[in-house]
Amino acid sequence: MLRDRLIRILLNLGSLLALACAAQAQEAMQPPADHEQLPPAPEWDFGRDIRPILAENCFRCHGMDEQKSGLRLDTYAGAFADLGGTFALVPGDLESSELWLRISTEDDFDQMPPAGEPESLEAEEIDKIRQWIEAGAPWGNHWAFEPIRSTAPPVPKDQAWGRNEIDAFILADLESAGLSPNQQAPRAQLLRRLSFDLIGLPPTPEQVKAFLEAEDPDRAYEEAVDRLLASPQFGERWARHWLDLVRFAETKGHEFDFPIPNAWVYRDYVIRAFQNDLPYDRLVQEHIAGDLLEPRRHPETGANEAVLGTGFFFLGEEVHSPVDPRGDELSRTANKIDVLSKTFLGLTVGCARCHDHKFDPITAGDYYALAGVLHSSSYRQVRFETQEQNSHLAEQLEELRAQYQEDFQTWLPSAPEPAVEPDSVFPAQASPESHPPNSLIYDFGAPGPEGILQDGFSFLSLQAGDCIPGSTPQASVPFFSPLDCVAFDPIWHRLKLAAETAKDPGDKSWVASGRMVRTPSFTVPASGRLHYLVRGAGRVLAVVDSHRMLSGPLHKSNLKTWKAEKPGFFWVSQNFEDYVGQRVFLEFSPGDPEEISLALAWIAEGKHAPPLPEVLGGDWTLENLNPVSGLDSYWPKQQAILDQIQESSQTGLALMEGAGFDEYLLLRGDPRSPAETVPRSFLSALRNAEDQTATLGSGRLALAQSLTRESNPLTSRVMVNRLWHHLFGRGLVATVDNFGALGVPPTHPQLLDWLAVRFMQEGWSIKTALRRMVTSSTYRQGHQPSQEARSKDPENLLWHHMPVRRLQGEAIRDAMLSVSGRLDSSMFGLSVPVHLTPSMQGRGRPGKSGPVDGDGRRSIYQEIRRNFLPPFMSVFDMPPPFSSMGKRTVSNVPAQSLAMMNSSFVTEQARLWAQRLLLNPEESTQERLHRMYWQAFGRSPRELEITLALEFLHQNPGEPLDAWADLAHVLFNTKEFLFLP
């Protein structure tokens, strides 16, 4: 049983080796001849081998969308159903299986797939189906879609070795394979391992010494675990793992590598989330719908953290001036879906863009259901620091205004005689003239069921007759709305950006954050012209197929700005001739504070603007009312609220909820071949009764809940497996981003499920899960396998030892900084600009290079420009940020040696380290050597090492500093510095 599993695993691992030729790979996959001969593995697996054939050749007409002749082959019930006396499949009986007769017949009339259709079966595929039916047509879900099953840990024979349940699972398998675990690693090595794994830095000499001197080693170990988990640097280490999943970068790549403004805010959010052990289900929910959840306030600043999770959607590549915005949008969306599904579910839903997934139960419909969810929301820079505080003030203002309104109505009869009768301005019944025109596209006075869509709360919905006062008695006059509309409340002109806040590329003068109202999406009408009935100065950005950049030759006309040339409402027109038939929404924001404040009523279409409604010809308030007297008591109350407004905020990338709409299913992924629309919803294979298709809004909140439901078989499994991968060097499922049929099945399925269940039971606590893993005896094993273990399980699939691992580039760099004394451990904030080497050329190259040593900050704070990736990190396998990379490649190339031998950064750090060593002139050479070894490796130098070093120093021609710098440089290059034992 275990043996069979091992073979399966071996075979599957083999497929990962990515040998170009399958036949050759098979040959190479044979176990070495001196191994015990194992029985042959089953030749096929339903999920891996049979389902794909059916999916590719049958599902189009006998699947989810269509069931010709009543046959549905993508479900068990459908495939074995009684079709009126005949059966598509009869287990073990070829002649009674209609499916077999149809695919094997020579008769053109009966043949399936029918001649002339795009599908056709190869001879070997037909043969596989024959074997499968003969073997009883076993049907089954792929393991990863089966519910998580909690089983009690096994009871191994050796009761002394294990420390916790993990060990029980691991040891039981080792025992049945006739193997025993490795002895525990030396204690100093253990602390080093623990320290790099949990915080990405080496332990200090003091920490190692205290650890070694402790009387109770086990207790000292647990204390070290607790200390490291509580260290702020834990967040920095584990955030970097997460950034690999969300293809984190701070520029958009493509031609000019424009910045992604304030991407670092997301990075800091992730660091804090790991640092504070944010429950993982909440982390997932915040990524999908953090803007729609109850705010999670930062304990000190009061900032809303939750909304920042959604920023990850915008960390991808972006084209500055696409000729085909729809095609471009679909590419961006494909990347988002790819990242979302791999990161949270370990599934490659991106494969279903053009057709149903060939191997996993994911349909093209599932893909476009998600695309609809994503397209129903839009981008913004959110004022996350002040949003919560200010929204409460906005509510207080609203109450105060209601009072004002009443007072005003009372006062009105005593007001000076106006030039125009108020009755004609505020008719009791709307006159025909004030009805919206027939060509109306959108009425701000009567928004859809989602209500007004705005970023912030600065736009107020007004009904005809409502008024809002100015921000001060002197500065402005009240605005009476003569019809239903939305109006910008001028008090919010005071909102500012924090000093470090970056603006979107393009028109930088324009800051919409917290001051923007948008329309739902609609299709650009054939007239190709839109007209906006507005009052006051404003701007509009037309977002066509979610493209919003203004930095290229095309699409510049999508931004329109106007002044308040006259009081009252007037029409502003914008040209859309290039976009007829495309999807668009409009984002409005106010113009300069000095001008009349913005109000928006109608959006109409047509070659010409509709006639101006007569009643709106002037601005009654401006022409007829002087600043209001008699309401003096109002102003101090308003001022008390205004004084509390937090004016300045940093912004961060975030989603903004729009009005929901369903996306079309695109045949072959081609935007020119839309089929029917697909309701916005979660993946059909994982959907249950609680999951519903979205009616109102984007459906993100429901998606977030579906992803984190305890019945979801993937989310918790995928995450505990990632944690395991980072600690042990290989996941229980080796393909950490792909739990689908083409991934590798788990080496320890029961352990995986046990961990996943515990993870959920313990509040999705990442630190608790990690703690259990690193305190296990399994993790504490040594790295030298026995001869027997090596020959029985050469791949170490059973974990009979801990593998030696090369450190990641970040850890190598950070360790050098730490040892040299240069490490600046300050946290958070703007990234340190990337250091530009001469080979880093191309468009978008920054004008100025960052410092060679990155200001001594940890690697996670070094800027990541998509087109100018830091070479030291790239050469050590930091992934190019194009999609989720839960598992970095671990290459071993001469370019790494060159970087360690000759790069300025490394030699500079070696020299700094030498300077630090020479600070005390009293110290002997021997003492100094000891100090070096303790700093770099947490141990004393051995006899051989002292001899070699002394000889080297002795022979060195230059100054002592040069000699010590050279020695330091050599120690940075030793394999002990680069590999984690």
Add this chain to the structure above:
Amino acid sequence: MPELPQNQLWRPSRRQILLRAAHGFGALAFAAMQPGLLSAASNGRFSTRKKVAKHVIFLYMDGGISQVDSFDYKPRLEKEAGNPIKMEIPKTQFDDVGAVLPSPWKFQHYGECGMHISDLFPHIGSCADDLALIRSMTSAFPEHTNANYFLHTGSGLQGRPSMGAWWTYGMGSDSEDLPGFVVLNGGLVPPGGLDNFSNGFLPASYQASLFSNGAEPVPNLKPKEKTPEQQRRKLDLLEALDQGLLGQILPEDDAVRSAMQNYETAYRMQSAVPELMDIAGESEAVRKLYGLEAEFEHTRTYGALCLMARRLVQRGVRFIEITCPHIPGNDRWDQHSNLRKGHGENAKAVDQPIAGLLKDLKGLGLLDEVLVVFAGEFGRTPMAQGTNGRDHNPHGYSIWLAGGGAKGGTIIGSTDEYGYYAIEDPWEIHDLHATMLALMGVDHTRLTYRFDSRDMRLTDVKGHVIEAAIA
């Protein structure tokens, strides 16, 4: 694990394959392990070919060279000069459609084949009988970056392996001291940046090494030590310390051993690269041939790169790409305006060196095993952008192949009378890739790498070999 003797390379264990895939240069000799991949020779269409190409030199014409001014003669442009173009045209990058713009250059017949080539390229014209000219190439993207990624990686998006990465993954390298995939940087990194030369999802060992002119052609190549002896002393100490760790502090582990060996390879590279870059030993005749004596500075620059490419071929490097020289005032071949000046100067820079390369390879008997490819990411519009420029045109443009089994003196496909759309035998980039691989003896459908739960290919699910281009 002890180092394997060379003669056992062809039957390694799985571990060893993994190991060797990840390490070193010479160790990339995958071909030897993959008879099914390389020797389509034994089954089918390549069996008749005695020789296959071993190296590629890819002359990348960054920015999009105008087909109607170079290799695709269109008399109709002269007839309708200054008039609005009489066809429905697609959206273009700048949406600034001007009148029909005839070529400022005259066309002549070259070679025995009588190929029409413009006065931009008289030297290349003299090699016409070696060129397989494809006048009906198309791209899927009208923007530089997408089109560059597409040309280089077969996908319009960032993150896929570049051609050269596929080549070294599939065919290894014959060089022990140099990387298998070298980009000679003439001064212009194309839009999309270094990702055009990326290993994408393939292991990092397959990424391009960018060689540039100057004191340090390869990053971190130059030792910081004052004397070579001092560096040697340090490396000796390192070796001794590392040896002392093995089996004690570190396990006897393949990866650790390989990391140790990498220092020796790196050390050798330090001298191999300068030796490669030093062309003092080349004869006067060769220098002249490549344009190293030319008056125009940029001809000399590009000539040196072409000569370097030949030297890389001689040292066993599998795939060499040359990017264009940076000529101040011209934005690559991307002449949205000032076509005459921009194309004129660019052509002056590359024409003689490219012809020199072809002739030199031929003279050395190397042209049969070196496939030279001349291509930009797209072509340009037959009507003006503004008054004197041309906008991007992915719908029909010219590229050519020479050497490596390509059929010289051949013209494949054609565009419409304006030279806008490919109408006869339109080909796409996937077909170019399939053909290039075919010339190496590789079936493009079998060069795969499992990623993202798919067997990924350079040609995706597409690609047809352009049979007419193969001798």
